Amino acid sequence: MTPTRSLASRILLSRTVWIGLSVVLLASTLPLYVSGYILGLLTMAYYFGVFSMAWDLLFGFAGEVNFGPSFLIGLGAYTAGILDNLYQPSIWLCLFGGAFASVAGGVVLALPALRVRGPYFGLTTLVAVLILQNFVIVAAGLTGGEIGLTVPDVISVDAGVNYWIALGFMAASGAVLYALSRSPVGLILQASGQDAVQAGALGFNVTKHKLAAFVISAFFSGLAGALLVFYLGAASVGTFVDVTVGVQVIIAAVLGGRRTILGAALGAVFLIAAGEALRPLGDLSTFIVSAMALVVVLLFPSGLLGLLTRARETT
Numbered sequence: 001m002t003p004t005r006s007l008a009s010r011i012l013l014s015r016t017v018w019i020g021l022s023v024v025l026l027a028s029t030l031p032l033y034v035s036g037y038i039l040g041l042l043t044m045a046y047y048f049g050v051f052s053m054a055w056d057l058l059f060g061f062a063g064e065v066n067f068g069p070s071f072l073i074g075l076g077a078y079t080a081g082i083l084d085n086l087y088q089p090s091i092w093l094c095l096f097g098g099a100f101a102s103v104a105g106g107v108v109l110a111l112p113a114l115r116v117r118g119p120y121f122g123l124t125t126l127v128a129v130l131i132l133q134n135f136v137i138v139a140a141g142l143t144g145g146e147i148g149l150t151v152p153d154v155i156s157v158d159a160g161v162n163y164w165i166a167l168g169f170m171a172a173s174g175a176v177l178y179a180l181s182r183s184p185v186g187l188i189l190q191a192s193g194q195d196a197v198q199a200g201a202l203g204f205n206v207t208k209h210k211l212a213a214f215v216i217s218a219f220f221s222g223l224a225g226a227l228l229v230f231y232l233g234a235a236s237v238g239t240f241v242d243v244t245v246g247v248q249v250i251i252a253a254v255l256g257g258r259r260t261i262l263g264a265a266l267g268a269v270f271l272i273a274a275g276e277a278l279r280p281l282g283d284l285s286t287f288i289v290s291a292m293a294l295v296v297v298l299l300f301p302s303g304l305l306g307l308l309t310r311a312r313e314t315t
Contacts, residue, residue: 016178016305017178041276046166046268046269048248048271049174051268052268053170053262054072060259061189064114065121070240070249074225074240077228078143078149080097083097084230095227099226102219103222109125110210110214126243129241150234151229174261252264255267257302258303260305266303267303
């Protein structure tokens with residue numbers, strides 16, 4: 001059996017994959033019987049799910065703690081928004097431009113950042129977020145500054161169409177990232193994250209594989225950010241670049257289950273749904289959601305997806 005067929009068979013036999021497919025099929029029917037408000041909420045959650053899955057590839061497998069996922073997200077979102085605002089080309093070109101900018105920024109950030117280890121890598125990525133925040137405010141004529149950037153075009157005004165686009169993109173992104181994580185590249189990343197010295201001694205190019213993980217993570221983060229801009233019709237620091245956005249992405253990935261990829265999407269949906277359900281409690285809602293996430297992380301290291309798969313195995 002060839003390696004490609006072996007990988008495909010392992011993926012198809014995975015219980016996690018079949019759970020994910022079942023959830024996606026069920027979710028695809030929601031526009032037929034739920035309100036536009038719920039569809040809008042889930043649309044946001046699905047894009048955040050992509051952010052979290054992309055982050056999990058870098059942290060869960062490569063072992064690099066990226067404290068600045070919103071740097072990559074913001075680059076993609078603002079590049080697409082600025083292109084549309086200034087030149088109004090095809091939305092597809094704007095999306096490509098946003099993804100390309102995020103990848104380019106990711107490479108520029110990763111090359112020096114990967115030369116350091118431990119908390120220094122995380123601090124480097126966090127500083128990148130602060131630099132991007134300051135740039136957005138200083139270059140207000142281009143970015144809209146603190147007021148925000150209005151995007152003239154949107155992909156669709158139909159809530160159902162926007163929902164299906166977000167769901168389809170999340171499903172496709174999850175399929176690619178999950179397959180990559182279970183491929184030989186994913187195994188090398190995992191080995192590098194656990195013991196980079198030993199992985200290097202075995203002949204693996206640790207830096208090259210971690211750079212590839214950073215680039216892939218940047219691509220999906222930037223493209224998701226660009227798509228979200230055309231869904232919201234605006235870009236602002238608080239929505240895309242703020243440190244709290246990155247914290248949400250990280251919490252969702254860890255809550256759903258580290259090193260699961262698909263669990264990160266589940267964590268993002270849970271966080272946004274719980275936050276919205278508890279919104280009438282005001283500031284207390286943030287405390288409750290954070291406490292729930294902390295309990296899951298401490299008591300169930302495998303996350304929400306681990307709980308679901310374990311429950312199915314015992315039935």
